[in-house]
Amino acid sequence: MQVDKNLLEKYNIPVPRYTSYPPANHFTDDFKESEFKDLLVTSNTEEPHNIAFYIHIPFCAQICHYCGCNAIKMKRADEVKTYITALKKEIEMLVSEVDKGRKISQIHYGGGTPNAIKAHYLKEINDILFSHFQLIESPEIAIECNPAHLSYSYLDELFDAGFNRFSFGIQDFDECVLQDVNRRPSALPVGDLVKYVKAKNIKFAVNLDFIYGLPGQSVESFCESIQQAIEIKPDRLVTFSYAHVPWFKEHQKILDEKGLPSADDKLEMFLAAYDMLLKAGYISIGLDHYALPEDELCQALDKHQLHRNFQGYCTKRTTGQVYAVGVSSISQLSGGYVQNTKDIKPYIEAIEKGEFPVEKGILVSDEQKLIRMVINELMCNKYIQWQTIADEFAIGVDEVKKKVAYDENLLNQFKEDLLIEFSKDELSITELGTMFIRNIVASFDPALSGSKKRYSNSL
Known part of the structure; x- marks a missing residue:
């Protein structure tokens, strides 16, 4: 695709990402727990009728310098256990307000690094959800994984826990780029990981996620990463534009010191990847996703049946009102949005008192x-x-x-x-x-x- 430089200069201005409306920075601090409880009750009679759960696991072995998520460096095993205990209690508090006649269409684990913790915790959480609700046919049970911490035995445990979609955060195959942003490369060949998932069940799906606009990247080097991804042939592939917000995430200032690609180079990375992926047979989905033609996202696009939430693109078939648990997680209900407190200590304290850990929100x-x-x-x-x-x-x-x-x-x-x-x-x-x-x-x-x-x- 060719893009006129004048258009780029004209339209490259600050605008929301619109993963929600109103956007998250419109949420207010005076939102009350009682308002959240009212939203939970009324959500049972609103659309979409299906249920989606978002589970936030904030722990990481190390913090990537580009990270814009709510993540903390994991230190002690007992810290993880205490957090998961509180998270499971929050789930029980939440599902007590949700109609058990509704069905789960989607569960998504994000972070942080969900696979940084022991897999039995993830299974325990899924088992709680599965015990309370029935599932739609072919639900999406998804987890974001850092391949630096993946083994075949860990994948086996994820299969056993009920996961059927795996998002591998590659970001870049160039180890020099990864080193610059404080991220480790995959512990095993990524292609072998994808083959292992597919060998378990051909219906299991794999996403590979990349970021463009990082220090050390060039158009040529990023294209090499995309070419490697094409040869691996994941079901879906995402090219995220690096969002540089050092006023919000102070650790991103480190990347200023290392030097970020120019706006022109960043655009060329996107355009080159776009052309490569379409030539390889992928279909462009929305803003930054690509999927193989047989993928459900492509079928939904043809019928104008795509949807998007904080977790990315999905289909209206798997869309549900999102009930989120864990620190900083955001529930996306028909009548409003509610975000949990971002710090673990007050989060656990609220849960232990039997209170929802509401930090901010907005009624729609x-x-x-x-x-x-x-x-x-x-x-x-x-x-x-x-x-x-x-x-x-x-x-x-x-x-x-x-x-x-x-x-x-x-x-x-x-x-x-x-x-x-x-x-x-x-x-x-x-x-x-x-x-x-x-x-x-x-x-x-x-x-x-x-x-x-x-x-x-x-x-």
């Missing part, structure tokens, strides 16, 4: 739900039909457009730049427009106008 108004639906449809399916939105909220199309600050002059600018096609009835994002999807989506966010919130650049 009916108008924000409408805006959220517009943003989700564009971020995921690159297409929107205004009458569908109007029917969902039982209002007219003109009222929908008013609520999302529909600006035909701005849309005409996007169209002139070949980023979208639109009529009064629908709007679709072009292949080129996918590069600037956050900018396009931001045009339908009335709250962004005049906001003083800080975001990473769109490219």
